[in-house]
Amino acid sequence: MVADAGSVVAAVPLPALLVSRDERIVSANEEALALLGRAIEGRHFITALRQPQIIEAVEAAFRDGKPARARYLSNDGRQDTSFLVFARPLTEGTIPGVLVCLEDETHRAHAEQMRRDFVANVSHELKTPLTALIGFIDTLRGPARTDPAAQERFLSIMESEAGRMNRLVSDLLSLSRVEAEERVRPTARVEMRGLVAGVVRAFETLAGDAGVTIETELPPEDIEIIGDTDQLRQVLWNLIENAVKYAGRDATVRVMLTGPGYEAKVRGHGVRLRIADTGPGIDPIHIPRLTERFYRIDTHRSREKGGTGLGLAIVKHIVNRHRGRLFVESTPGQGTEFTVVLPVG
Known part of the structure; x- marks a missing residue:
């Protein structure tokens, strides 16, 4: 039956391993061995999945008989990597246990971080000229209301800041169009x-x-x-x-x-x-x-x-x-x- 379990685990297209009731790893596919180590089979799962949140998810799946999930953080030598870990209890067969699968979400996390950085950068780039414009408008309505020289100077700066925002919006639209067409x-x-x-x-x-x-x-x-x-x-x-x-x-x-x-x-x-x-x-x-x-x-x-x-x-x-x-x-x-x-x- 262990061989059958091994065949099932090997067929999973993600890093996957089977933890038996005695909390030992009875089977792991090639992707899991490459990620976690070549000698994890037969060992207690805690020695392979060392991170507390994953250990808790596996224990919860054993205890409650319900699926659990966690996040696994690692490094592939070039960058930090992030995996979503699924722990699902298996009740069929002669070796009940928990099937653990790891889904690589590094690219998704990287894309989300890029999106957050992009929004933050755009907000910062727009906020600076907008703050300047608001300040100059207040000045023109107040202290510079009757000062033609100051009005001319401030209006010139306001024109420059408005032009800067216009260039930024134009470049953002250009970048959006180019990215949308990049695969065409x-x-x-x-x-x-x-x-x-x-x-x-x-x-x-x-x-x-x-x-x-x-x-x-x-x-x-x-x-x-x-x-x-x-x-x-x-x-x-x-x-x-x-x-x-x-x-x-x-x-x-x-x-x-x-x-x-x-x-x-x-x-x-x-x-x-x-x-x-x-x-x-x-x-x-x-x-x-x-x-x-x-x-x-x-x-x-x-x-x-x-x-x-x-x-x-x-x-x-x-x-x-x-x-x-x-x-x-x-x-x-x-x-x-x-x-x-x-x-x-």
């Missing part, structure tokens, strides 16, 4: 050479005002890929805008397009888009987190420049939708280069 491959044909040239032309005035020179290196012939024109334009816009804003006066921004040719990163033919600047560069500690939502290297400077902290997150999701790859290389004091590799078809 684009089907239109996009001429990349003309697209890059058009976006660069649109930046001539902004670059001139910032004292930045934009140079382009484009192939002589047109290059077509399968993609979404509006989204690829947004990728270009966000990357070039960041370079122009943060490279600093007298810097140079180079926009380069090469291909098509074989690209190992996309396992096929692709094009390579590179935006490089001669600015101050980025400390390597920041590079792995650059595409996180609301992550900023310098929060104060980013807000001064009108940044929302969402631009590179949008770029990442658009590149993912196109089954491309995004890379960042930077050396402090020597500039930064963003590279986007996109498959041709």
Whole structure:
């Protein structure tokens, strides 16, 4: 009968083990052995399931004859993991006991934490300009009611804060749309050479005002890929805008397009888009987190420049939708280069 119990436990698609009435583990499937240890069979269940909440759930299932549940926390060497544990009494067969199953909910817990962080970040980003607007409105109604110079100054700041909120809402809507479409491959044909040239032309005035020179290196012939024109334009816009804003006066921004040719990163033919600047560069500690939502290297400077902290997150999701790859290389004091590799078809 132990063999029969073992066959049943082995068939469970989750980590599972059977605890007999004498409180010993009589069978465990491969998933449970990998999670809890290879030598748990035959041992008292407390030595394998060491956490008090799980022990209490198993004991409750024995005592009350009813299902019980608990949470099991562990670590797989890379991250904390979380399992929902189900303890169900078995009354049929010659070996009555409790079947214990562990359902991995790490990804669900991680997604929930990301949602909470996102809501907290959005609330914080909106609260700051809203608080400023409310304060200036009170001032304009009170002490500055008859002071035209103060009114002009405060209205200018209010316009800036309202613009910041508008950019934040626009980026949030863009991010939401991009995330919703991320698993849907684009089907239109996009001429990349003309697209890059058009976006660069649109930046001539902004670059001139910032004292930045934009140079382009484009192939002589047109290059077509399968993609979404509006989204690829947004990728270009966000990357070039960041370079122009943060490279600093007298810097140079180079926009380069090469291909098509074989690209190992996309396992096929692709094009390579590179935006490089001669600015101050980025400390390597920041590079792995650059595409996180609301992550900023310098929060104060980013807000001064009108940044929302969402631009590179949008770029990442658009590149993912196109089954491309995004890379960042930077050396402090020597500039930064963003590279986007996109498959041709």
